[in-house]
Amino acid sequence: MGTIATQQTKGEKKMDKEKYNGWTNYATWRIALEWFDGDNEWLEDYLSKEAYDVSQIIIGYVREAIDQQSPEGSFANSYAHAFLDDVNWFEIAKHLKEANGYLHSDHNSLTDEA
Numbered sequence: 001m002g003t004i005a006t007q008q009t010k011g012e013k014k015m016d017k018e019k020y021n022g023w024t025n026y027a028t029w030r031i032a033l034e035w036f037d038g039d040n041e042w043l044e045d046y047l048s049k050e051a052y053d054v055s056q057i058i059i060g061y062v063r064e065a066i067d068q069q070s071p072e073g074s075f076a077n078s079y080a081h082a083f084l085d086d087v088n089w090f091e092i093a094k095h096l097k098e099a100n101g102y103l104h105s106d107h108n109s110l111t112d113e114a
Contacts, residue, residue, distance in 0.1 A: 027086035035062055036096060047102045054093035059084075 023029035036043075036058070046057050062084060070077040097103035 024088040024091050025086060027083055028088040028091055031062065031084070031087050032092045032095065036092060040096065040100075043096060044100075047097050047100050051090060051093045051097055051103065054097060055089040058093060058096075059089050 020026040020029045023032060043054075043058075046054055049057075063081070066077065066080045066084070070080065094103060
C-alpha cells in the first residue's frame with residue numbers, strides 16, 4: 001500500500017500531499033489507476049503530441065465524464081472537481097507517453113523528444 005505521510009494534529013490525521021505509490025500525490029495515483037490503467041486505445045491518436053497537449057486532452061476527458069455523471073454545481077460534482085485540482089496531469093501524460101513508447105524513461109525535461 002502507499003506510503004503517504006501522516007501527522008497527528010489535535011487528534012486528527014492530516015494527510016500530506018506528497019508522494020504516493022511513486023506518483024506526485026494520492027490524487028494523481030488514483031486518477032492514473034482508475035482512469036488510465038488499462039485500455040486507452042482512444043488515446044493512441046494523441047500520444048504523439050507534446051506531453052502538455054496530452055495532459056490537456058486527459059483533463060478534458062475526465063472532467064467531461066464527471067460532468068456527464070453528476071450535474072454541474074452539484075455537491076458531488078464540486079467535490080470531484082476539487083479532487084481533480086490536486087492531480088498532476090502532466091505526470092500522467094508523461095507516464096502514458098512513456099508506457100506507449102512515445103517518451104523515454106530517462107527523459108527529464110518538460111518537453112518531449114524531437
